[in-house]
Amino acid sequence: MDKLVALNFLPQEQLNLAYSHEKNELHRYRWLALSFLPIDPPVSRLMKMISMECVQRLRNVQDVAKLMDLVACTEELPIKKAPPFFNKNRQHFFVVDEPMGRKFLERAEEAAQETYAFFDWLLETNATPELHQLLFRFVTQKKNEHSIIKECREQWKIGFTEPVARYKN
Numbered sequence: 198m199d200k201l202v203a204l205n206f207l208p209q210e211q212l213n214l215a216y217s218h219e220k221n222e223l224h225r226y227r228w229l230a231l232s233f234l235p236i237d238p239p240v241s242r243l244m245k246m247i248s249m250e251c252v253q254r255l256r257n258v259q260d261v262a263k264l265m266d267l268v269a270c271t272e273e274l275p276i277k278k279a280p281p282f283f284n285k286n287r288q289h290f291f292v293v294d295e296p297m298g299r300k301f302l303e304r305a306e307e308a309a310q311e312t313y314a315f316f317d318w319l320l321e322t323n324a325t326p327e328l329h330q331l332l333f334r335f336v337t338q339k340k341n342e343h344s345i346i347k348e349c350r351e352q353w354k355i356g357f358t359e360p361v362a363r364y365k366n
Contacts, residue, residue, distance in 0.1 A: 205324040212270040212328070215319060215335070216258045222312055223251035229305055236292045243349060244305075247342060254335060261331050295354055302350035309343040 206214070226248035233241040259271045292298040316339050320332040 205322055206319075208265060208325040208328060209267050209270045211319060211323060211325065211332075212258060212262050212265075212267055215316070215332070216255065216262075216271045218312070218315060219251055219254050219258065219335075222308075223248055223255065225305075225308060226251060229301065232290060232292050232301060233298070234291070236298065237354070240298075240302075240349060240353065243345070247345075250338065250342070254338070257331060257334070261327065265327055298354060299350070302346070302353055306343070306346045306350050309339070309346045313339040313343045 226244050230241045230244035230248060233244060255271075259268070262268050262271045292301055313336065316332060316335045320329070320336050323329055323332055
């Protein structure tokens with residue numbers, strides 16, 4: 198409990214943290230949608246739908262920021278370098294086989310769990326009544342998001358055949 202008392206952020210800090218974190222989530226889900234597009238369009242569509250929910254959450258943060266006269270906390274800043282998940286040294290951008298797809302989905306599940314924990318932490322440390330409802334909704338949505346991605350990972354490509362094997366005939 199002592200940790201929570203010591204970790205109260207100003208509203209502009211919480212808005213900025215929520216906005217920037219969700220912006221990174223948006224980029225990650227868009228990247229996943231593209232990565233799965235050639236091998237599994239349904240998973241790609243799922244990731245695209247989750248990215249659209251990220252866009253809605255970003256709008257919600259902006260709306261609350263406007264109500265609190267803290268719009269500057271959600272303004273777009275120029276990106277100086279690419280986010281770390283856009284590693285140009287990776288061997289493949291697209292998912293090309295089952296092990297790679299499983300690894301991507303495992304990482305997506307881990308990231309969804311971390312994001313849920315992050316927003317839960319923001320809610321627990323919140324001292325601004327105007328942000329409570331927003332953060333509470335985010336926690337609920339992020340918990341559901343994690344469950345969906347976990348289920349997707351658990352059910353992904355049972356009996357998968359590699360694309361190369363399909364084209365050898």
